[in-house]
Amino acid sequence: MTRFSLNQATTKRWPLDELVAGCVAAGVPAVGLWREEVAEYGLDKAATLVRDAGLTVSSLCRSGFFHEPDWYDNNRRAIDEAAALGTDTLVLVSGGLPGKSRDIDGARRHVSDAIGALVPDAQAAGVRLAIEALHPMFASDRCVVSTLGQALQIAAPHPADAVGVVIDTYHLWWDDQVWHQIEQAGEQGRIAAFQLADWITPLPEGVLLGRGLPGTGCVDLRRFATAVGEAGYQGWVEVEVFHEDVWSRPGAEVLAEAFAGYRKYAE
Template identity: 65%
Template sequence: MTGRREALRRFSFNQATAQHWPLPDVVAGCVAAGVPGIGLWREPVAGYGVERAAKLVRDAGLTVTTLCRGGFFTAEDWREQNRRAVDEAATLGAPVLVLVSGGLPAGSKDIDGARARVADAVAELAPHADAAGVTLAIEPLHPMFSADRCVIATLGQALDIAERFDPGVVGVVVDAYHVWWDDRVYAQIARAGKWIASFQVCDWITPLPEGVLLGRALPGDGCIELRRLREAVDRAGYTGPIEVEVFNADVWARPGEEVLSASIDGYLREVI
């Protein structure tokens, strides 16, 4: 048991991986499996109640590793939504709020301008996050999502913004699914160093399903060199949690306990 506990020391189960598993069951499953960390999402947490969720996780002895997500800075109410997200993260004890920037504004083709607006929005939000003790973590998404979901498409672009701030206030997310393809990713991970706020793993499968958002697989079921990425973030000085985060309809159709067990197996086999 001691060896397994040590092997899972950095493991975190992102609740999106078992999309239909109710929060109390996710928490109970993690405790039963010896999992120390959990990544939470705003929508299911809001449905359960933020304060209630915070107590549930705290009483179970779990660490909240991230809250997903803030960002989407093209929305009219982005200021209100992101300030609220920071406050929710603080209530939950989540040290990191993941930011997905949003795509191009409606009717615009100006991607440079859109990226500049992301930087401005992060700068505006940073003082509130700093006061709350929450790190804003900019997540680059694969370029195929640039138009509608995230104009920040590479780790380098995320760092160009994050490096303007103290790493305790603004950092970056290294998500295997979104960065594995980039021939500069290992140089950018080394550059990121103390700005790495979160490391998330899953795998890339082909052919992608019709809904590409659901194209992630459990670790070991695709083509990403997950251990190589983990070793790179380790060399860069990151010692924090490693979240398994998967969006996949076939995975979601399986019982939650089975998904958690398969996530752990893939993590032990392919990541550490």
């Protein structure tokens, strides 16, 4: 069976029931879901829809955002949502600098503490916290965890089945340390998710919606897939792309292209 999973953000405007039907029709066995879209559809209804269709939820995106005052309650809810959807992987994006702070070391320490505080809740729910490093261009406003090395450091004090890391090609491709860190992540049993997206330029204003479907950019995706495989990862491979041009296309067409990209670069 294929290990490809469609991350819902790639087809953001595809209604969830159509997305699920589209995956079934295309022989895609898994989806990565997003909290906002799931909440809009209804958590229990979404869980039933996906389960009845025979799909696996490869991950729930995303929680974290530890710079916000209500981070603890919000993350507790996210853990429950992941459990309700039947996924064992909750992706954490750490959040940026609080307020007018210039103390990135302090923000990173807070992220470590916050994740530590959530570990018992996650373990009780059978959900693994998957720390995602975001590209350094997001360090101030979205994620102070900027490298796989930092994600591994934050995960280190906790059991590997409670806290893992996400390998996302878009965020990590520029880093010459990443190949060694993927090996380390594998040795530690920390690889919780693997996400494919390509790097294209020019970046749009705000830079969030600048990703390309696999094959449209400059990332050596095959090298990542090989490295992650050699590190022992045998889980789902999500294609996760945010781009206005991709979102404006029909969901089934984007799904087909994402699936083809997976086959070409990561199968």
